[in-house]
Amino acid sequence: MSHVQSFYDRMASTSLVLRIIIGISLGAxxxxISPQTAVAISFLGSLFVGALKAVAPVLVLVLVASAIANQKQGQHTNMRPIxxxxxVGTLASSLVAVCMSFLFPVTLTLVTSSVGSLPPEGIMEVFHTxxxxxxxNPFESLLTGNFIGILAWAIGMGMALRHGSESTQIMVNDLAMAVSAIVRFVIQLAPVGILGLVASTIAQTGFGVLAGYSKLLAVLISSMLIIGFIVNPLIVYLNIRQNPFPLVLRCIRESGVTAFFTRSSAANIPVNLQLCKSLGLHEDTCSVSIPLGATxxxxxxxxxxxxxxxAAVHTLGISVDLPTALMLSIVAAVSACGASGVAGGSLLLIPLACSLFGISDDIAMQVVAVGFIIGVVQDSLExxxxxxxxxxxxxxACMAAERVAADQAEAPSESLQQNNASQ
Structure with a gap:
């Protein structure tokens, strides 16, 4: 047992990002070299993603309930600015996508493909869902990974437990720490899981499957890079008035890389919570904001x-004016909030946006099929x-709150100094 613990400690002390890079290289x-072997070890990737999806719902339920139950009176969690x-970030993304689509219009050679699920028929259906x-039911939410339902029950339980005995609140906190320990162990397995994911993906699809959709991919990738490396840093700077890139690049490196290969925001919740802890963020804030953000x-x-x-609009030669484009941005932003936290969740909302332009479901579902073809890159980057x-x-939001608090603390001292100088 001591040998296993020693090996785990040595593994945990090595940079996780470095081990993930090694896993990516070995998988590719x-x-x-041996596609058959690569496909054979695909179970490693499935096992890792399955473990993340297994712990994520329980982690969210326990952490959120514990954070609310043990929250001290008057303690701020910064949820409103988050x-x-x-x-703002989601709406800005859809606006950037509109601009890029107008600057570099894409036409598609539409294909036919069957899609397993039916898209929502309207925006009200998204809200209804x-x-x-x-x-x-909370147990059904845990089984299906319904994080909206899990969050609702966790918040309700946490608020009720705030009126419980101190021993009960301590027990809930201990339970949250126990689940967190299991999560930390699963995260240490990320390099092995990503090795299996990379190896099986490249072996099964190759690099040439995306060549026919290179322009569409270029617009998608460029839009996401603009958000990731220009818009998001600008939003961060406007809030904290500091160089935003150390924070942005660290989050991309330690959260984005893992999410790229798991292709699931829900599965990446444990990784994000661990990153928030290493950044020194308050647990009461991130235990709620991270699962909410994944939704x-x-x-x-x-x-x-x-x-x-x-792309469907340009393919069909439909003219689009500015008000309609702005309406599309709003619809896309609202619809994105209803996207599932699993791989390919956003694609089934394309017919909803296409309905703004009178595009039939038959054509829209062909566009969805194209999305599944390029999903190996598109969905990973997304x-x-x-x-x-x-x-x-x-x-x-946490750093901005700290900056405001520091400014408010300095203001009285500066005023006192000025009064002393005048006297």
């Missing part, structure tokens, strides 16, 4: 919905942007 090399940043997710902070999804919809932005905005 194995896929090129939600505001989520909304979200509303009923809130009141879903409603969908900058990448807004870009995908907008670019794919306008999830990386979505998930890393959750931590970026959470940290930004």
């Amino acid at each position: 090399g194995l896929a090129v 939600i505001f940043l989520y909304i 979200l509303l009923f997710q809130i009141v879903q 409603i902070n969908m900058a990448g999804a807004a870009i995908t919905i907008t670019v794919m919809t306008l 999830t990386a942007l979505n998930s890393s932005t959750d931590v970026i905005f959470t940290a930004t």
